[in-house]
Amino acid sequence: MGVITYISRFLVMKKRETSTKTTEKQLLSGNEAIALGAFESGVKVASAYPGTPSTEILENFCAYEGVYAEWAPNEKVALEVALGASFAGVRALATMKHVGLNVAADPLFTAAYTGVRGGLVIITADDPEMHSSQNEQDNRNYAFAAKVPMLEPSDPSEAKEFMKIAYRMSEEFDTPVLVRTTTRVAHVKGLVSPGKHEDSSVKAGIEKIPEKLVMLPSNARKRRVELEKRMARLREFAETFPENRIEWGDRKRGFITSGVSYLYVKEAFPDASVLKLGMAYPFPSGMIKDFASKVDEVFVVEELDPFIETHVKAMGVSCKGKELIPSYGELNAGIVRRAITGKAVETVFEPVPIPFRPPNLCPGCPHRGIFYAISKLNVFVAGDIGCYTLAALKPLSSMDSCVCMGASIGTAFGMEKALGKDALGKIVAVIGDSTFIHSGITGLIDIVYNRGFTTVIILDNRTTGMTGHQPNPSTGVTITGDISTLVDIEAICRAIGVKHVRTINPHEIEAAIKVLREEVERPEPSVIITKAPCVLVPEMKKRKDKTLFLVMPEKCAGCRTCLKLGCPAIEWVAVTPEEAKRLGYKEKQKGYSRINAVLCDGCGQCAPLCKFKAIVTAKKEGK
Amino acid sequence: MGNILFCGVGGQGILLASEITSFALIKAGLDIKKSEVHGMAQRGGSVVAHLKYGDKVYSPLIEPGAADIEVAFEMLESLRYLPYLNRESRVIVNTQKILPPSVTTGVEPYPDDVLAQLRGKGLAVFPVNAFEAARLAGETKAVNMILVGCLSAFLPVEAEVFRAVIKERVPERFMKANIEAFKQGREIIGNLLRAAG
Ligand code: SF4
Numbered sequence: 070m071g072v073i074t075y076i077s078r079f080l081v082m083k084k085r086e087t088s089t090k091t092t093e094k095q096l097l098s099g100n101e102a103i104a105l106g107a108f109e110s111g112v113k114v115a116s117a118y119p120g121t122p123s124t125e126i127l128e129n130f131c132a133y134e135g136v137y138a139e140w141a142p143n144e145k146v147a148l149e150v151a152l153g154a155s156f157a158g159v160r161a162l163a164t165m166k167h168v169g170l171n172v173a174a175d176p177l178f179t180a181a182y183t184g185v186r187g188g189l190v191i192i193t194a195d196d197p198e199m200h201s202s203q204n205e206q207d208n209r210n211y212a213f214a215a216k217v218p219m220l221e222p223s224d225p226s227e228a229k230e231f232m233k234i235a236y237r238m239s240e241e242f243d244t245p246v247l248v249r250t251t252t253r254v255a256h257v258k259g260l261v262s263p264g265k266h267e268d269s270s271v272k273a274g275i276e277k278i279p280e281k282l283v284m285l286p287s288n289a290r291k292r293r294v295e296l297e298k299r300m301a302r303l304r305e306f307a308e309t310f311p312e313n314r315i316e317w318g319d320r321k322r323g324f325i326t327s328g329v330s331y332l333y334v335k336e337a338f339p340d341a342s343v344l345k346l347g348m349a350y351p352f353p354s355g356m357i358k359d360f361a362s363k364v365d366e367v368f369v370v371e372e373l374d375p376f377i378e379t380h381v382k383a384m385g386v387s388c389k390g391k392e393l394i395p396s397y398g399e400l401n402a403g404i405v406r407r408a409i410t411g412k413a414v415e416t417v418f419e420p421v422p423i424p425f426r427p428p429n430l431c432p433g434c435p436h437r438g439i440f441y442a443i444s445k446l447n448v449f450v451a452g453d454i455g456c457y458t459l460a461a462l463k464p465l466s467s468m469d470s471c472v473c474m475g476a477s478i479g480t481a482f483g484m485e486k487a488l489g490k491d492a493l494g495k496i497v498a499v500i501g502d503s504t505f506i507h508s509g510i511t512g513l514i515d516i517v518y519n520r521g522f523t524t525v526i527i528l529d530n531r532t533t534g535m536t537g538h539q540p541n542p543s544t545g546v547t548i549t550g551d552i553s554t555l556v557d558i559e560a561i562c563r564a565i566g567v568k569h570v571r572t573i574n575p576h577e578i579e580a581a582i583k584v585l586r587e588e589v590e591r592p593e594p595s596v597i598i599t600k601a602p603c604v605l606v607p608e609m610k611k612r613k614d615k616t617l618f619l620v621m622p623e624k625c626a627g628c629r630t631c632l633k634l635g636c637p638a639i640e641w642v643a644v645t646p647e648e649a650k651r652l653g654y655k656e657k658q659k660g661y662s663r664i665n666a667v668l669c670d671g672c673g674q675c676a677p678l679c680k681f682k683a684i685v686t687a688k689k690e691g692k
Numbered sequence: 693m694g695n696i697l698f699c700g701v702g703g704q705g706i707l708l709a710s711e712i713t714s715f716a717l718i719k720a721g722l723d724i725k726k727s728e729v730h731g732m733a734q735r736g737g738s739v740v741a742h743l744k745y746g747d748k749v750y751s752p753l754i755e756p757g758a759a760d761i762e763v764a765f766e767m768l769e770s771l772r773y774l775p776y777l778n779r780e781s782r783v784i785v786n787t788q789k790i791l792p793p794s795v796t797t798g799v800e801p802y803p804d805d806v807l808a809q810l811r812g813k814g815l816a817v818f819p820v821n822a823f824e825a826a827r828l829a830g831e832t833k834a835v836n837m838i839l840v841g842c843l844s845a846f847l848p849v850e851a852e853v854f855r856a857v858i859k860e861r862v863p864e865r866f867m868k869a870n871i872e873a874f875k876q877g878r879e880i881i882g883n884l885l886r887a888a889g
């Protein structure tokens with residue numbers, strides 16, 4: 070171990086398989102299909118902030134020829150960049166996960182007023198079941214609230230086609246179009262046929278149209294009227310839109326559904342009549358009423374909120390929905406079948422109790438070191454969104470709140486203001502590099518401006534880890550792997566006015582504890598930047614000079630201190646009293662620790678924790 | 693129509709294995725849908741991929757009790773997804789163990805009767821030491837191809853098709869080892885099937 074050299078980030082671009090020339094069907098994920106659909110639609114500018122399950126769209130899109138793609142600092146900026154590109158008359162794309170649209174909601178609502186020049190599509194990738202999210206909000210509500218049409222594909226093949234439809238609609242109706250996926254569309258792979266390349270009907274260039282683009286109240290009031298007219302036209306369009314379609318079958322049961330729920334309905338009730346809404350908003354009320362009048366009973370099957378159901382009921386059509394279908398979590402064909410028929414499918418095998426396997430920080434993860442250090446401080450840890458949120462789990466258990474991107478700083482400061490001087494030394498905020506750039510900077514400004522003393526710990530691991538290692542402004546590399554200006558986090562903190570900014574190595578736990586103690590006690594704002602690369606960035610994975618660690622079994626006293634790190638490489642081996650004796654341990658020693666050489670990454674965090682000096686480098690041991 | 697459930701631990705090459713299988717099924721003229729989960733769920737946690745094939749596949753998710761084949765890349769994981777299986781299901785289990793946190797920290801033991809538990813349910817169990825087999829094939833990272841080889845014996849696709857897909861999809865320098873691993877996998881399963889009569 071020793072000094073962690075500051076490694077610049079070279080992201081090697083992988084060229085995508087998705088060839089644009091072949092006409093053969095390809096196996097694509099929903100996200101890959103959306104990227105292809107955007108490319109075939111002639112999209113020139115795409116901007117996004119990474120977020121599961123949306124991330125792969127831009128990662129794939131950026132590999133196409135003749136396009137510009139970027140990681141923006143956050144979703145609001147991403148949407149603004151896409152909107153600007155649309156103003157300049159080119160087709161543009163912004164992609165984000167569901168909670169990202171909360172951040173981008175501000176431009177969204179007014180972009181509905183301005184409308185577009187070049188087609189503008191916004192992807193919202195929702196995450197029912199919260200596979201990788203902090204909530205499972207249903208973003209169809211945004212389409213309604215912002216008065217923007219929304220398309221909802223049910224599989225990769227539709228995802229690609231719907232992109233092309235969305236761009237045509239956007240230009241024809243002068244509106245941004247939302248395309249909503251869910252995890253089971255975004256991360257499902259299916260067969261997709263490549264299609265023809267299309268282009269915008271608009272000419273690129275600067276055009277001054279203040280009555281359309283300057284949303285002063287006087288202009289906005291006029292656009293507001295336009296917006297109503299547009300929605301009326303869209304409602305009419307929905308009636309004949311081919312992707313709103315009825316598949317007639319047995320007329321006893323009629324299902325109204327959209328997105329992936331359509332597939333569950335088809336699997337559970339292959340013979341029933343189905344009204345599939347390719348457009349999730351606005352609704353074709355004529356079509357819905359007509360469909361309802363021709364079936365005995367109407368069922369609305371949708372994940373999460375009763376969005377379709379509420380609107381169908383408002384049309385005066387009676388239907389069954391959420392009294393049968395769960396309003397949280399994902400659906401599947403079995404759940405739908407059971408909900409409608411009331412007959413539970415017999416589970417053949419019940420789950421058996423086995424050890425849980427939760428996600429965990431990797432062996433050698435720099436976050437582990439700093440959170441172990443923080444856990445020694447006995448403070449309230451206002452946390453944030455990233456891999457490091459896993460530090461909330463045992464044995465580190467050192468995160469006490471986690472709400473949304475950037476919230477660590479504001480919430481820590483709010484607690485401090487609530488408690489006054491008593492809070493000194495008792496609260497810290499912890500935030501990752503990418504999250505700090507996303508929306509932590511403004512929180513830090515609040516602390517400085519309003520004379521707080523919060524300690525903010527910024528975890529700089531040179532990447533956006535959780536979403537799959539995207540570069541970000543503080544890594545100085547772009548989405549396509551080009552070297553760019555590195556946004557200096559330390560300089561930002563100083564420029565904001567934080568006088569005490571210290572950079573430390575999170576792998577050196579003892580030193581980190583000392584710095585933490587000094588800074589939390591300081592009655593002034595302070596920032597501690599922990600700098601060490603994520604073990605999964607390519608330079609770290611490729612490095613040859615890794616020195617592994619091992620436990621000398623004869624020295625291990627079985628005190629279990631090292632296990633409190635929670636490193637997956639450190640394993641406890643239990644021994645019986647007889648075995649203990651045979652191994653030369655005291656009879657009451659219950660076991661010993663062992664380091665799994667396949668997993669150890671050589672970070673060295675564990676060695677100084679062992680009071681018995683049992684953990685040493687493998688080199689020293691001569692192995 | 694068939695349902696294959698791949699499960700294991702993040703980083704074991706499950707996605708590539710399910711991908712190769714998907715391509716082989718497609719080459720054989722079948723429709724497929726494959727569902728996987730990325731993001732937080734991957735960080736060393738339990739990972740599962742659903743692969744469904746047939747003339748026309750709607751839902752991307754296998755229903756509980758409906759998996760025809762389970763391919764478990766890690767022994768303990770074979771038990772975790774038990775509710776997806778039925779009495780006719782076949783279970784291919786890599787006998788490799790990756791210890792979950794509660795085991796490494798000594799809170800609870802790793803169950804030592806995983807295969808017995810599976811067999812106790814009347815399931816057709818095919819235990820494979822895929823790590824050792826991959827080592828013999830010359831590439832310890834080819835564990836996934838050993839298991840694809842085993843799985844291929846149960847699918848309506850010729851071995852040739854699989855080989856062609858591996859040649860198309862696996863980088864040149866790993867090809868030989870992967871083709872060899874696939875062959876080993878098929879042999880292993882052949883022997884197990886013969887032994888089972
Ligand atoms: S290696 Fe050291 S810290 Fe870990 S159990 Fe043994 S004596 Fe305790």
Ligand code: SF4
Nearest residue numbers: 433636669670673675
């Ligand atoms: S065993 Fe020790 S040196 Fe190896 S990765 Fe874990 S904490 Fe780091």
